[in-house]
Amino acid sequence: MKPLENRLADALSPYLRQHAANPVAWQPWDDEALQLAVERDLPIMLSIGYAACHWCHVMEKESFSDPKIAELLNNHFIPIKVDREEHPDLDRLFQSAHFMIASVAGGWPLTVFMDPNQVPFFSGTYFPPRTRGSLPAFSAVLDKVIAVWRKERTVIERQNRRLMRALHAIDRSTGRDRSSPPGQDDFLRWARIMANDFDPINGGMGKAPKFPQAPSLLFTLEMAASGFGGSRLRENLTGTFDAMAARGLHDHVEGGFFRYCVDPVLDIPHFEKMLSDNALLTELYALAAVVFARDDYRDLAIHTGEWMIKVMGDAGGGFVSSIDADAAGVEGGSYLWSAEQLAETLSPAQLEFFGRRSNISSIANFADVWHIRLLPHIKWSKPAGEEKNIRAILNAARQRRVQPQVDDKVLAQNCALAARALAKAGRLLAIPEWIDRAAASLDFCSRNLVVDGKLRSVWRDGRCSLALACLDDHALIGSAWLEIFKGRGKAADLAAATDAAATMLAEFDDRRGGLRFVSRHRKDCRRIVRSGEDAAVPSGNGIAVQLLLELGWLTGDSRLLDAAERILGAFASLLCEQGRYCSSLLAALWRRNSRSRQVAVFGQEGEVRRWCAQLARANPFQAIYPVAESTELPGMLAQSRPPQQVQAKICRAGSCSLPITSLDEAIGQAGYDPEEVGL
Numbered sequence: 001m002k003p004l005e006n007r008l009a010d011a012l013s014p015y016l017r018q019h020a021a022n023p024v025a026w027q028p029w030d031d032e033a034l035q036l037a038v039e040r041d042l043p044i045m046l047s048i049g050y051a052a053c054h055w056c057h058v059m060e061k062e063s064f065s066d067p068k069i070a071e072l073l074n075n076h077f078i079p080i081k082v083d084r085e086e087h088p089d090l091d092r093l094f095q096s097a098h099f100m101i102a103s104v105a106g107g108w109p110l111t112v113f114m115d116p117n118q119v120p121f122f123s124g125t126y127f128p129p130r131t132r133g134s135l136p137a138f139s140a141v142l143d144k145v146i147a148v149w150r151k152e153r154t155v156i157e158r159q160n161r162r163l164m165r166a167l168h169a170i171d172r173s174t175g176r177d178r179s180s181p182p183g184q185d186d187f188l189r190w191a192r193i194m195a196n197d198f199d200p201i202n203g204g205m206g207k208a209p210k211f212p213q214a215p216s217l218l219f220t221l222e223m224a225a226s227g228f229g230g231s232r233l234r235e236n237l238t239g240t241f242d243a244m245a246a247r248g249l250h251d252h253v254e255g256g257f258f259r260y261c262v263d264p265v266l267d268i269p270h271f272e273k274m275l276s277d278n279a280l281l282t283e284l285y286a287l288a289a290v291v292f293a294r295d296d297y298r299d300l301a302i303h304t305g306e307w308m309i310k311v312m313g314d315a316g317g318g319f320v321s322s323i324d325a326d327a328a329g330v331e332g333g334s335y336l337w338s339a340e341q342l343a344e345t346l347s348p349a350q351l352e353f354f355g356r357r358s359n360i361s362s363i364a365n366f367a368d369v370w371h372i373r374l375l376p377h378i379k380w381s382k383p384a385g386e387e388k389n390i391r392a393i394l395n396a397a398r399q400r401r402v403q404p405q406v407d408d409k410v411l412a413q414n415c416a417l418a419a420r421a422l423a424k425a426g427r428l429l430a431i432p433e434w435i436d437r438a439a440a441s442l443d444f445c446s447r448n449l450v451v452d453g454k455l456r457s458v459w460r461d462g463r464c465s466l467a468l469a470c471l472d473d474h475a476l477i478g479s480a481w482l483e484i485f486k487g488r489g490k491a492a493d494l495a496a497a498t499d500a501a502a503t504m505l506a507e508f509d510d511r512r513g514g515l516r517f518v519s520r521h522r523k524d525c526r527r528i529v530r531s532g533e534d535a536a537v538p539s540g541n542g543i544a545v546q547l548l549l550e551l552g553w554l555t556g557d558s559r560l561l562d563a564a565e566r567i568l569g570a571f572a573s574l575l576c577e578q579g580r581y582c583s584s585l586l587a588a589l590w591r592r593n594s595r596s597r598q599v600a601v602f603g604q605e606g607e608v609r610r611w612c613a614q615l616a617r618a619n620p621f622q623a624i625y626p627v628a629e630s631t632e633l634p635g636m637l638a639q640s641r642p643p644q645q646v647q648a649k650i651c652r653a654g655s656c657s658l659p660i661t662s663l664d665e666a667i668g669q670a671g672y673d674p675e676e677v678g679l
Helices: 031-040 054-062 067-076 088-102 138-151 153-173 184-195 214-226 230-246 275-291 295-312 339-345 348-355 385-399 412-428 432-448 471-488 491-508 540-555 558-570 572-581 583-593 605-618 663-669
Strands: 044-049 078-083 110-114 120-124 458-460 598-603 623-628 647-652
Touching: 031 044, 031 078, 044 054, 044 088, 067 138, 088 110, 088 120, 088 153, 120 138, 120 153, 138 153, 184 214, 184 230, 184 572, 184 583, 214 230, 214 275, 214 583, 230 275, 230 295, 275 295, 275 412, 295 412, 339 385, 348 385, 412 432, 412 471, 412 605, 432 471, 471 491, 471 540, 471 623, 491 540, 540 558, 540 583, 540 598, 540 623, 558 572, 558 583, 572 583, 598 605, 605 623, 605 663, 647 663
Parallel strands: 044 078, 598 623
Antiparallel strands: 044 110, 110 120, 598 647
């Protein structure tokens, strides 16, 4: 029998390529590897991770570089390596299976042992090469799995049948309700619970580790903008925004935000930087700047957006995926400062000045070195004068160090998140070039990620992944085009949003419940996943319903509204029981229940844009559409003749007002009705 060879050298994913030099005979997830498992009757050892994952790197260096461990894997398993960002469908499937097998949440790296038919029978996450505390040595785990595979196949088969029944039961019960969407009482109950999730002392939501939880913050910010929750919710939100800006989640030297903080006070981050987080936080701070009339939030949104474009932007219009947590083999290595490094980089006067604003004058907060954050009593503000000069000096010194690796693959989902954030922030903060940059990101996807009429999930270095895009990719692309339309008012942008919605329904709507995560046309789909919960990014079903509602109201297409209603109904039980984890669906339900108003502004371009800007300042969550006098558009945007003066039309549930020629009157009639949102 021919020995296995490592096949990752030509992989598209940088994460897979990081394992190409391992003695492990890694295979990609493809037909060849899966068929090998069947032919040789060997279990599969599946390892799932991603390029910016610290513990993935640790396991690669420790266990997967160990010749004895490699020998066990190569002789007794088919070892397969998967990038979770390239195959989010596989990651969802096997994270769910791990939870059922181990009764604890998974994570990365995820280590799954499965039979040749790809049914898991044992799983874990990180395994060290030698026993460490409660963690068993990986070689001992492999020995045990080999023995069980040889001697207890019937036990494995019985367990596998139970697991598959459980997975199918979840699929049959999740996102398949046939009832009406929850009413306002259920909705407000969960909204109040979410409002209570804030940490009023340290900021953020929940306990350590603390993630930004952008989908939840976006929804609670929209509630606060309508008046829900009163001063308490507004104070919790501003306390959280201030803490994220001033403490360790934020990179105070170069810019951008890290993935999450490991402690409850948001001091020490896990140092990877993700495009998705920075896109969502750019959008979040732009909205918060308007809701709370805070110039510092405006400055931070611009600072983060500019960093994202400069550091993570691709010259062709796309965006890279992530920046590693490690540098030179040390977690956070490029971001940390010793006392000697600070003294070599800054003058005594500069050290004294910066020590009055940052923590470098206090006890080191990362072992014996510093991760820079502001002092507890100081809020973040746009660097100016000497502080701006000091940060530039520190950044220049940091750039001379060994830099963390960049995962330069371009993800359709991430490009859409960045485009949506730039379009929305560009509109709210009067940065029109950002709106064009957003369109360039989606144009990149159209040029490079569509093969044979099908959107793919990943592009890198002129190559497309074989993996087809999932629901989240399509929903976010449609949402981003709609935001671009609100900024430019071009018929082509609205057509692109409408086309994306139509493709999304054609690919993922089997009319048996919520939208599927993978295309209904895929032949290799062994499990139907209909997810309504948000993760680090908004759920595909949540964004889909928001898109369908807005397009349906805008164009008058009842088919889109019917689909939105059906999807909300399909997740009725989930929303009632676990609504706090479904912020994007709740945001859609909020707009549906309150019958959100849409505003179209007609007239000459300059005056139209002035009105739109004023209306957005009054309510940044309002759906406001600029209509130039020569533009031909459908539904509520249609006009029989160009108006002689600028005017607005306010619509709700298919019914529109007479033309309004006073900006103050238009602002007064737009917004939320307090009685209808339960205030």
